[in-house]
Amino acid sequence: MTAETAAGTFRIGGDLEVGRLGFGAMQLPAGPADARAASVAVARRAVELGVTLIDTAHLYGGGANEELLAEALYPYPEELLITTKVGVARSAETGEWGLDGRPEVLREQVDHALRRLRVERIELLQLHRIDPEVDLAEQVGALRELQEAGKVARLGLSEVTAGELARARELVDVASVQNRYSVGDREHEAVLDACAAAGIAFLPWRPVLGAVPPADAAGAPDAGGPQAPYRVIGAVARELGATPVQVALAWLLAHSPVVLPIPGTAKLGHLEENVAAAGVRLEPAHLERLDALSS
Template identity: 40%
Template sequence: MRTTDLGDGLTVSAIGLGAMGMSAFYGASDEAESVATLRHAVDLGVTFIDTAEAYGPFANEQLIARALGDRRDQVTLATKASAGFDDDGTSHGRDGSPAYVRRAADRSLRHLGTDVIDLYYLHRVDPAVPIEETVGAMAELVAAGKVRHIGLSEVSAATIRRAHAVHPLAAVQSELSLFSRDVLRNGEKAVLDELGIGFVAFSPLGRGVLSSGVRSLDDLAPDDARRGLPRFQPEAFAANRRLVDRVEALAAEKGATVAQVALAWLVGQGVVPIPGTRHRARLAENAGAVDVELSPEDLQRLADALPDDEIAGSRDGLPVREGADR
């Protein structure tokens, strides 16, 4: 596995692993297989592991501690302050106050079984708290040695500039895939490139549609949260699967899978994708994307295969205001 630089001196594996689905939102999972997948990731060099306090809540951080506690020095751990959670998991909505950021970081350290978090994100901006105050508290965590690098998630270009002026950001995480390219036109990716901040792409496989794992809605568990998303409604899903057929044709030319080509497209945009999986076989497939070579012409052909005006349904059903925090 190759490595790549994000920002603020942080180097990570070129493809990471999003651990969310091992503990939340996508139906029941097999903990033994999840642990085996996390450990196999390290063996493959997929050492950039992404979690958040909201995944469970707390259960995902604790799972990672159980799986990788003895291999802590081999991985780059990223987690997020997500919302105003009490210790029992009760949420009170977004909370970007300095007091909460400090409390959440200490709790994540305990749950992860570590004395330092490599990359600590603010999961979503709290509109009631100036970003300067939140990032100021995160900077204090860096000064205290509890956090090595900081980042934000799903934020506007303007917020990125304000935050970066307080303390250097190593990364910003937002959704980016062949199915979701908002950040390429709303100024977010452009300002990251300008400021030398890394981009981390979550849901890089369109929440599984750009893979062989979700070919039918029957592939989703009854309690899978994706069933409630606009793109997973029957008519939209069928339309989007027809678009994936175009990607399959391009992948066949490269002797690769749809997932590998979709991830290679992201690597070609200069970002670090963190595809989520709960299975070792899928993990190995995703890791193989670094060996897929795409020319500039290939990158454009893939983008052209999925025109924005042919993609059915919004990505998460939330109202979108161009250039605004989500």
Template identity: 45%
Template sequence: MQTSPTFPATFKLGGDLAINRLGFGAMRITGPQIWGPPEDRPAMLALLRRAVELGVNFIDTADMYGPFTSEELIGEALAPYPTDVVVGTKGGLVRFGPWADFLNDATPQHLHDALDGSLRRLHLERIDLYQLHRIDPRLPAEKSFEFLAEAQRQGRVRHLGLSEVTVDEIKHAQQYFTVASVQNRYSLFEREAEPVLDYCREQGIAFIPWFPIGGGQEIGQSGLQRVADRHQASERQVALSWLLHHAPNILLIPGTSSIGHLEENMRAAELRLTAEDMQELDAVSQ
């Protein structure tokens, strides 16, 4: 059986940062409902350090996670950072309680304050990847883009990215700065963002799926289980591996608060799916 041809182990974020394509999403290291401190802070610090030990060199977070808790834990656990570790964070969303809705605030003043806070909590002088968490519908998008471009010129951020955007919105942002990454919801079971993924691949932009296994709701599909059985792997590992094989610009950031689940997720990078496997999984997703 022929192996799927698109499986590079790394991707050059922004053209210059070599990233292992299986990273870590740090949303779940906070308290319940992504609010407040974790119940076991030392365990979350150990989880972050274990991720780096396993070869993770890209960690994704946001100032909203906690809020602020995820960034604080990353800074405490890993600073001063190993030279190859890249932390990407996001600003532009706010929330005022564990059950409250997410609210947009991508005004230049808020982004200025958010970026200052992220730099301080992460113990960094420059953030390697800073992403606009959402375009704010209350103001012209160019106001946010102009602030981000200026922050990059000032050396406060190295690369800039976007989250939950359309192709047209990426093109708009590209008039102000080079878009290094796009972070949209996408998985084997949720492929509405396929046109965005295609555009990012053409442009050399990293595509970072959030909810990369769709929350796990679709685990148990017969086709997925058959492929997992053939590789003596879990269905979660196969769903992650499908993403790595599907497009070479995909960077994965599965999140967890368990070292056991972290280690299971990392083994997904060892799977080599065949063309037959990919066809069967594509049928599942359709």
């Protein structure tokens, strides 16, 4: 059973069908040579396991991550969606990364992404962050122009509030939102609710936050309180014969039908663990305990 068949599918933008359990490529190193070869192997194994949604971005190595995925997977299987993000750039003066939503920068990054991914059209392009120094209408307007030019098929946003999502939807059709969200971190519940109401795909990044104990500065586990998320998640995992990470991903899949988790890893073992989460079934009593963590 593949990730797609076990977790079900979702139609992004109403027409682009992908498996609900995806893969975030951010952690894949593009070098040196031995690390790059391992990254290529992980990306290929993800597709072998049935993953049909892979997330990358210009920020990840200044496009090096996009080139890595093309090396690993091109020519792409027909069912595979590689989504990328633009809107974060490195300063030529300081070398520091920062938000940059100027239309000319967005257009340039899209052109680079097309070349690096070896495609004529990006099926799903997401604005990595809204640049507060540039009017929102200018940013999404530039993306809409790229869509009208045929370089982009569907548009998404990342790390937005419910209000920002509503304003953007007045200007463009929003097909996806990528916000930080997990069983242990539900700051963006209102955004998820808005996506669910509108049928917008919600791609949580850091989807397993809270599944394992945090470490303090010295590297020792933090004991936390008696209801620390990882304690509850760990107890459920033991009852199911699963891992805490698998329980965290299974909760996301059960929490809302518009949720498409994109866990990332650079290790084959962790990848297979993540994909196997699609087969974990949470009983109502488990869901009740995990849902209660929001309080």
